[in-house]
């Protein structure tokens with residue numbers, strides 16, 4: 112059954128953390144390697160044919176991490192799956208490494224090591240960090256992105272006014288809220304046209320043009336056409352609910368040269384995959400590794416500090432996936448949820464300058480409104496860039512002063 116020819120160069124190695132009886136670990140690991148490739152729970156004559164056996168998975172390692180008083184153990188096992196079993200889609204990758212296995216009790220997919228030959232079958236980001244910066248004309252500082260809040264139920268005129276308020280604050284991007292699906296008052300096409308005109312009007316006066324990241328919505332079969340149309344109409348970027356729509360949908364967009372705008376990956380629904388320490392798929396795979404392979408240019412994920420959080424270790428692994436040298440361009444991280452101006456020095460410290468400051472409440476909730484909310488972030492960036500403590504910089508910067516008075520600094 113064991114595929115002797117397979118080497119790490121032609122196999123994807125999945126590491127799982129599971130709980131089982133110690134004396135059952137070897138059989139369990141072998142069962143996974145065979146069960147997810149060529150076999151099932153009983154012996155199959157066809158599986159003994161050499162052509163079929165080449166596609167068999169292989170047990171690469173078994174490590175006991177913890178012996179439990181009840182007699183069972185927590186262990187990690189590594190299984191290598193031949194790349195030849197896959198076809199360059201996320202469906203083939205995910206179903207192979209964690210398809211029916213994801214339903215088999217307490218087991219979690221912790222790591223995926225992929226050979227370059229497989230990585231290159233996925234598109235990766237079209238723009239990456241440098242490309243996004245070039246499009247937005249913003250270098251050597253974090254980008255500032257405002258999240259549209261309260262959209263459903265507003266008329267197009269009201270939406271344009273709200274876009275204008277955010278753009279007046281000088282933000283690089285205004286993105287739709289990921290929950291904005293209704294087209295009752297304005298289609299995404301209407302919004303892109305109207306916001307582009309508003310952005311032009313403001314840019315003529317201020318010299319800074321804010322881009323709009325429109326939520327790409329609708330039936331899956333219509334998304335590529337709509338993405339092309341929105342790009343053509345002047346969208347600055349596409350916001351995609353990647354987990355809800357599927358990684359392959361994003362990969363399709365990233366491969367399409369006519370979709371010539373960056374992709375912002377939203378993490379909605381991902382907690383259902385990574386939320387448990389004992390089940391599901393590790394957050395850094397879901398929000399980092401797979402997002403980059405699929406073609407996200409900006410990756411949104413829960414920050415370490417805000418209202419919905421991800422731990423530091425998971426964040427560090429996630430960042431590694433977004434930024435590591437490799438076949439694909441790096442992704443801009445957008446740690447999100449509960450971000451406010453007082454956090455900017457901490458964000459610089461934790462993420463460096465290649466970063467998106469992404470805020471909804473932290474902009475709209477500013478006492479002076481959204482335009483002052485955006486300015487407060489730029490004041491905070493100025494302070495960090497000049498080595499000035501925020502409280503000091505706030506003395507002659509009202510936007511920052513009011514933000515600090517309202518939200519303070521992290522402890």
Ligand SMILES: CSCCC(=O)C(=O)COP(=O)(O)O
Pocket residue numbers: 258288289378411412413414418419447448449450469470471472473
């Ligand atoms: C959990 S990461 C995504 C955060 C998000 O979608 C969002 O709208 C955050 O809004 P906030 O008001 O917390 O900045």
